[in-house]
Amino acid sequence: MKRGNDIFYGTLLLTLADLLLRLVSMGFQVYLSDRIGPGGIGLMQLIASVAGLALTIGAAGSRAASLYLTAGALGRGQGSGAILTGCVRYVLLFCLPTAVGLWQLAPWLAEDWIGAAAAVPSLRLYALTLPVGCLNGVLIGHLTAAGRVRSLVAVEFLEQGCAMAVTCLLLAGWAGGEMGRACLAVTAGRTAAALAAHLAFLRLTRPAPARERPPYGPILRTALPLGLAGVLRSGLGTLEHLLIPKGLARFSGTADPMADYGVLHGMVFPLLMLPAALLSALAELLTPELSRRAAGGRPRGVRHLVRRGMKMALLFGLACAGGLFLLADSLGEGLYHTAAAGAYLRLYAPFVPLLYLDSVIDAMNRGLGQQNANARYNLLTSALDIALLWYLLPRYGLGGYYASFALTHLVNLCLSLGRLVKVSGVGELPWRAAPCTILAAFLAMFLPGAAPPVLCYLLLLALLWALLGVVDREDLGWLWSLIAGP
Secondary structure (H helix, E strand, O other): OOOOOHHHHHHHHHHHHHHHHHHHHHHHHHHHHHHHHHHHHHHHHHHHHHHHHHHHHHHOOHHHHHHHHHHHHHHOOOOOHHHHHHHHHHHHHHHHHHHHHHHHHHHHHHHHHHOOHHHHHHHHHHHHHHHHHHHHHHHHHHHHHOOOHHHHHHHHHHHHHHHHHHHHHHHHHHHOOOHHHHHHHHHHHHHHHHHHHHHHHHHHOOOOOOOOOOOHHHHHHHHHHHHHHHHHHHHHHHHHHHHHHHHHHOOOOOOOHHHHHHHHHHHHHHHHHHHHHHHHHHHHHHHHHHHHHHHOOOHHHHHHHHHHHHHHHHHHHHHHHHHHHHHHHHHHHHHHOOHHHHHHHHHHHHHHHHHHHHHHHHHHHHHOOOHHHHHHHHHHHHHHHHHHHHHHHHHHOHHHHHHHHHHHHHHHHHHHHHHHHHHHOOOOOOOOHHHHHHHHHHHHHHOOOOOOHHHHHHHHHHHHHHHOOOOOHHHHHHHHHHHHOO
């Protein structure tokens, strides 16, 4: 990987932008939690989940088709105007009926599934701007294929800024403390941001006029299978989200199921996954590199890269897990002013290594041509999660949710890891790093001294890993080579 590699530096730019946007979004989420409380955060999450499913149905795989077909045409030195025209017409065929359906079904979805009639205006506002969101996906695919990374990053920041500005104005001057209005203010901010992004995309997208007929056959063959898979995956995910507050409401020990859901999915889980943005660059680099090595008949090179990738993901996840565990109370109280957020963050922090490792393993499986296996495992574990939530939530409340979360994510990791071991021939992981992490966290909690516990933890962890040979010079050299090039 040479320094002039545009793909690498484009990926790095997107990763840094993603991390910054996540930090900004986290700060905005803190502001929202102060204004609308955990119950409002929970309602907003459910509305966004239903709207996301509608967006997936309306898009029908058009973004991926736009990306793949445009990249192929540009690679052959051909124009992409006909492809863009065909993708726009294709997506309009699906998104307009979906928008009408969401508008008509909004009262039923709000009252029978979300459990709050106040969600109806927000769902209908999403319905009005659904075609814009679907068209934006097509344009993003087109610009990504054309290598317009900086333009995409600029539009992302424009979109985030617009959403925050409109939401804050409406919350301060109109919504007050009423939950339905507050959620509508957040929805209005997001829809205004989608419109602003669409105008920016129209200015950026200037393909040459199409002289030939759009390639509807390739568009349909590419988009429809991906769209169907996306709808199934998104549908199961949305059903999971909707089941949580409904199941908690049937548990006698739950006082406010919407607030509990909001604390977990609107406060705790974003904190858990915030550092994972740093892994996205590694995952994006590993995927094409593994594809090249596998295609070139280099099994030793594949095994070396898989071993390194898994090790780095596991060690990074362990370091983050201990840090989040030690900082849980401070983050919960300092950011969200609630002890519940800190308690749940500490409870779920031990899962961080599994979650981070699973994300990198999925990326490496894709690089080795195992996309279909990844999809099967995700669908299987989603179905398992739905069954467990249906049974456990009414009986055990959040304890049942914790058990379901642990089991399904562990099953998914085992399946994905088993597939990677089978296709790459790599089976070992530095599991001795885990006891080091537990020991370092334990010592940091009780070790007297002026240094903050998390700093003591990281220093102790680095020392233990070095002494036990978990991390060596070769690991550090390999990581540096990804950044500096050979």
